[in-house]
Amino acid sequence: MPSYFKWAVFASIAVLSFASFILILVAMSTQKWMTGKILCKTGAELVNATDxxxxxxMGEIYYGLFGGGKIRQCGLGGRRSKFTIFPHLVKKLNTALHVAIILFLCMAFSFALVSLAFCIFNIIKVPYRAIKGPAGIALWNVLAGGFAVLGVTSFMAAVKLHNLTERIANFQENVFQFVILEEQYEDSFWLCVASATIHGVNLLLVAISTIHFPKRKTKTEEANVAAEDIMY
Known part of the structure; x- marks a missing residue:
């Protein structure tokens, strides 16, 4: 029973690690990390607009790590436009922080794959001491979860401390100035939060896998022991 229990735990960790990899990959490939409402301040001041x-x-904006779009409303109807973060817009942002977010998430899904590989090795009992047992799995889950947390917190810092949405909204706007009325984290952001949570669950499962269950002796074993005792 203990061996089957440990196999089931490692299999569960493998599935969750793969799910974490997929979540981060999907999050990075989409453009819905943040949405918000923007106000064309210049246009409203020109006509002394009241409430x-x-x-x-009022327009809308959405963006991810590599691009997004917005709807400009400056009194002449909505005008849609799309933009890409690289190579031009990133120069207007906190470049080091934005690149760090991407690198953190890349490291997170890389370590999630490593955790998956370690689980598979332990399931098939590959005889390498360096990767055998729960210690290696715990290590890679700590790294994967840690980098996911760093990516999420860095993105939040870029939004709150470095006015990321406002900078993006005013990119290549030479005439009009936009201010942010609302900001909301969207599904892609929460996928990364879910990925970090998954690695926390994996650490709990690793701890459970270290529990040693007492082995039940069969009657045959008891009989053999008794026979040996008689002989000696």
Missing amino acids: PELVKF
Whole structure:
């Protein structure tokens, strides 16, 4: 029973590690990390717009790690546009922080794959001491979860401390100035949060796999022991 239990735990960790890899990959490939409402401040000030009229100057914006789009409302109807972060827009942002976010997430899904590989090695009992047992699996899950947390917190820092949404909204805007009315984290951001949570669950499963269950002796074993005792 203990061996089957440990096999089931390692298999569960492998499935969760693969799920974490997929979640981060999907999150990085989508453009819905953040959405928000933007106000065309310049247009509203030109016509002295009051509260009911401000609706005509409110647009929307969404973006991810590599691109996004916005709807500009400057009193002339909505105008849609799309943009890419690289190679031009990133120069207007905190370049080091934005690149660090991407690198952190790349490291996170890389270590998630390593954790998956270690689980498979332990399931098939590859005889390498360096990768056998729960210690190696725990190590790689700590690294994967840690880098996922770093990526998420760095993105939050870019949004809150470095006005990421406002900088993106005003990219290549020479005439109009936009201010941010609302910001909301979207599904792609929460996928990375879920990925970090998965590695926390994996660490709990690793701890459970170290539990030693007492072995039950069969009657045959008891009989053999008794016979040997008689002989000696």
